[in-house]
Amino acid sequence: MQELIINILLGVVILTAAGLLIFIGSRKGGMTKKQRTMMIRILISASALLGLQFVSAEMFDTLDVYLFPSAGRWIRFACYLIDYFIIGYDILKKAAKGIKNRQVFDENFLMAVATIGAMALAVYENGEYLEAIAVMLFYQIGEWFQGYAVGKSRRNISNLMDIRPDYANVERDGKLEQVDPDEVGIGSVIVVQPGEKVPIDGIIVEGNSSLNTSALTGESLPREAKVGDEVISGCISMTGVLKIQTTKEFGESTVSKILDLVENASSRKSKSEDFISKFAKVYTPAVCYSALALAILPPLVRMLFMGLAADWGVWIYRALTFLVISCPCALVISIPLSFFAGIGGASQQGVLVKGSNYLEILSKTKVVVFDKTGTLTQGVFEVNGIHHNELENAQLIEYAALAESASSHPISKSLQRAYGKEPDRTRVSDIREISGNGVIAKVDGIEIAAGNDKLMKHLNIPYIDCHQTGTIIHMAIKGAYAGHIVISDIVKPHSQAAIASLKSSGVEKTVMLTGDAKKVANQVANSLGIDEVYSELLPAGKVEKVEELLRMKLGKAKLAFVGDGINDAPVLSRADIGIAMGAMGSDAAIEAADIVLMDDDPMKISKAIRISRKCLRIVYQNIVLALVVKFACLILGAFGIANMYLAIFADVGVMILAVLNAIRCLFVKKL
Amino acid sequence: MKKTYKIEVDCANCANLMEDAARKTAGVASATVNFMTQKMIVEFADGTDPKNVMQDVLKACKKVEPDCEIEL
Numbered sequence: 215m216q217e218l219i220i221n222i223l224l225g226v227v228i229l230t231a232a233g234l235l236i237f238i239g240s241r242k243g244g245m246t247k248k249q250r251t252m253m254i255r256i257l258i259s260a261s262a263l264l265g266l267q268f269v270s271a272e273m274f275d276t277l278d279v280y281l282f283p284s285a286g287r288w289i290r291f292a293c294y295l296i297d298y299f300i301i302g303y304d305i306l307k308k309a310a311k312g313i314k315n316r317q318v319f320d321e322n323f324l325m326a327v328a329t330i331g332a333m334a335l336a337v338y339e340n341g342e343y344l345e346a347i348a349v350m351l352f353y354q355i356g357e358w359f360q361g362y363a364v365g366k367s368r369r370n371i372s373n374l375m376d377i378r379p380d381y382a383n384v385e386r387d388g389k390l391e392q393v394d395p396d397e398v399g400i401g402s403v404i405v406v407q408p409g410e411k412v413p414i415d416g417i418i419v420e421g422n423s424s425l426n427t428s429a430l431t432g433e434s435l436p437r438e439a440k441v442g443d444e445v446i447s448g449c450i451s452m453t454g455v456l457k458i459q460t461t462k463e464f465g466e467s468t469v470s471k472i473l474d475l476v477e478n479a480s481s482r483k484s485k486s487e488d489f490i491s492k493f494a495k496v497y498t499p500a501v502c503y504s505a506l507a508l509a510i511l512p513p514l515v516r517m518l519f520m521g522l523a524a525d526w527g528v529w530i531y532r533a534l535t536f537l538v539i540s541c542p543c544a545l546v547i548s549i550p551l552s553f554f555a556g557i558g559g560a561s562q563q564g565v566l567v568k569g570s571n572y573l574e575i576l577s578k579t580k581v582v583v584f585d586k587t588g589t590l591t592q593g594v595f596e597v598n599g600i601h602h603n604e605l606e607n608a609q610l611i612e613y614a615a616l617a618e619s620a621s622s623h624p625i626s627k628s629l630q631r632a633y634g635k636e637p638d639r640t641r642v643s644d645i646r647e648i649s650g651n652g653v654i655a656k657v658d659g660i661e662i663a664a665g666n667d668k669l670m671k672h673l674n675i676p677y678i679d680c681h682q683t684g685t686i687i688h689m690a691i692k693g694a695y696a697g698h699i700v701i702s703d704i705v706k707p708h709s710q711a712a713i714a715s716l717k718s719s720g721v722e723k724t725v726m727l728t729g730d731a732k733k734v735a736n737q738v739a740n741s742l743g744i745d746e747v748y749s750e751l752l753p754a755g756k757v758e759k760v761e762e763l764l765r766m767k768l769g770k771a772k773l774a775f776v777g778d779g780i781n782d783a784p785v786l787s788r789a790d791i792g793i794a795m796g797a798m799g800s801d802a803a804i805e806a807a808d809i810v811l812m813d814d815d816p817m818k819i820s821k822a823i824r825i826s827r828k829c830l831r832i833v834y835q836n837i838v839l840a841l842v843v844k845f846a847c848l849i850l851g852a853f854g855i856a857n858m859y860l861a862i863f864a865d866v867g868v869m870i871l872a873v874l875n876a877i878r879c880l881f882v883k884k885l
Numbered sequence: 886m887k888k889t890y891k892i893e894v895d896c897a898n899c900a901n902l903m904e905d906a907a908r909k910t911a912g913v914a915s916a917t918v919n920f921m922t923q924k925m926i927v928e929f930a931d932g933t934d935p936k937n938v939m940q941d942v943l944k945a946c947k948k949v950e951p952d953c954e955i956e957l
């Protein structure tokens with residue numbers, strides 16, 4: 215029965231190998247030279263083995279008559295031995311080298327000992343050579359598949375992440391020339407044609423186009439760009455020809471920075487990876503010594519204490535089975551591959567993770583702390599309401615804008631924006647700024663006071679408080695109250711959904727920190743459904759609050775801080791994990807944060823957490839799967855239930871499953 | 886000083902062994918092998934010549950994994 219199964223399997227192997235050689239091997243870049251040779255060896259060896267299967271030991275024995283006694287036995291051995299060498303010579307060579315270099319416990323050594331042992335047992339019994347060769351054959355097939363699958367997925371993931379521009383167009387003597395982007399100096403003008411990638415950061419000096427930033431941000435909506443706009447490298451110009459004056463060297467451009475970051479991300483190893491490589495170092499020698507013990511101790515015990523036959527052959531066979539199971543490769547390969555795929559998938563969605571370790575921490579995040587301005591709100595202050603005014607709205611805004619025209623305060627900028635025209639400064643005179651209160655100035659000769667309640671009190675003008683939250687600018691014209699203007703930050707459209715989505719993906723507590731007034735902060739927090747608010751904090755106060763929150767959290771829960779990276783670098787680095795958002799083009803933010811969200815959509819935070827959870831789930835699945843199967847096989851092997859076939863299929867099978875499972879990390883678009 | 890080298894190695898466990906071997910080489914402050922991107926990042930101790938050190942690293946790596954390659 216078992217023999218029949220093996221014969222069928224050999225047939226399948228032969229057909230598959232031939233098919234792979236014809237269809238993939240002939241394609242350019244389908245297989246490396248090494249892989250091709252190996253596949254040919256597998257094909258030859260499997261065919262020879264299947265052929266030898268149909269010639270029984272008795273048929274060889276008939277040769278005895280023509281030659282010398284027991285010639286058939288030795289000729290049969292020679293035939294199998296040749297086949298064994300065809301499939302396994304490189305393993306034997308490596309094993310020998312390993313012993314010479316005192317690096318004994320590697321998988322080559324294990325396979326060599328296991329199969330040579332099985333061959334020796336077969337010679338001794340003139341029995342089944344099939345097993346030793348088949349085990350070596352299936353091991354080689356497993357290795358081949360692993361090398362091929364890992365190599366292919368490695369290339370695929372790298373390609374996905376590869377946003378590296380190959381060339382830059384430079385105009386020379388009226389003609390376009392393609393040059394290496396490395397050679398373009400700061401301040402030179404490059405030309406980007408429709409469909410091409412912007413190779414270097416710069417400012418548009420001619421032309422307009424819509425830019426596809428999806429490679430950087432995962433955002434599919436194109437962005438319009440016109441003369442004077444800054445463009446960052448990695449965007450694809452879709453409609454028009456752009457002339458761009460570069461502001462950075464290629465090496466300093468966004469695209470190079472991102473590539474560098476993502477490529478090096480998997481070098482920062484996670485705890486699970488460390489665990490596995492430590493485990494592998496202990497596991498292989500441990501299994502080898504147990505195999506030795508299994509080969510020697512039970513027969514001795516049987517002989518000396520139980521008065522039974524030693525059964526050396528049986529126990530040595532069981533020990534050899536142990537060796538086959540002891541290769542840790544399935545385990546070692548699948549973990550970094552999972553992380554690599556996870557980081558690759560995330561970067562496609564505009565979430566840059568700086569290391570496998572951060573992906574791991576992110577998955578354990580239970581507390582998310584937000585900065586308010588620029589993170590949950592747009593950080594752009596706008597006029598949101600005008601109340602209690604007797605003048606026309608536009609007239610009041612005009613007065614306010616003119617009175618504040620000398621100031622560069624964000625509030626005055628929002629007034630200018632609301633006014634919509636360039637303020638005519640000649641209409642303004644006698645500007646007096648009262649620090650912390652507001653401005654008094656003459657516009658067209660009329661005295662205008664614009665400022666907060668303190669200013670009104672100072673001027674002894676009765677004012678009406680506002681029920682809305684935000685910054686209130688009270689206006690007085692010729693000493694009489696003329697109403698107030700409310701300026702407030704606008705909450706981002708997705709903020710509320712983002713908080714809800716965080717909750718549903720397992721975050722227990724959301725906290726908002728802000729330097730803003732309590733009333734404003736509470737109102738924003740309530741509207742978004744945030745659990746805790748700490749307001750009126752100075753930058754140093756934010757660090758203290760985060761430290762306090764770090765002390766409060768329980769056990770292994772991690773705390774993430776989300777900011778826009780502009781003035782919260784200390785907090786970003788103090789939290790367990792710092793997330794900077796809207797960081798496209800901001801070096802400081804990319805530097806300080808552990809995870810960088812390329813656009814400023816807060817929904818990406820929960821997406822990042824979900825990606826990390828999925829990735830870690832797959833990592834744990836793989837660890838558990840590999841360990842359970844290996845230990846089950848070890849136990850079954852020790853009791854003689856599992857034979858070498860089962861051991862090698864378990865080994866190869868687990869590895870294939872683990873690799874396929876790891877690839878799932880790449881599919882994160884719909885999370 | 887930190888330098889990155891392209892490497893060629895077939896199996897992940899062998900990459901780990903190479904990392905170990907590189908770390909133990911004299912003159913290497915720290916070493917990381919990234920199997921996925923096939924790169925070795927080596928940080929050299931102060932006052933050492935990367936070229937000489939890398940020769941030793943290559944030798945040490947060849948010892949643990951005869952099939953590996955480091956582009957120096």
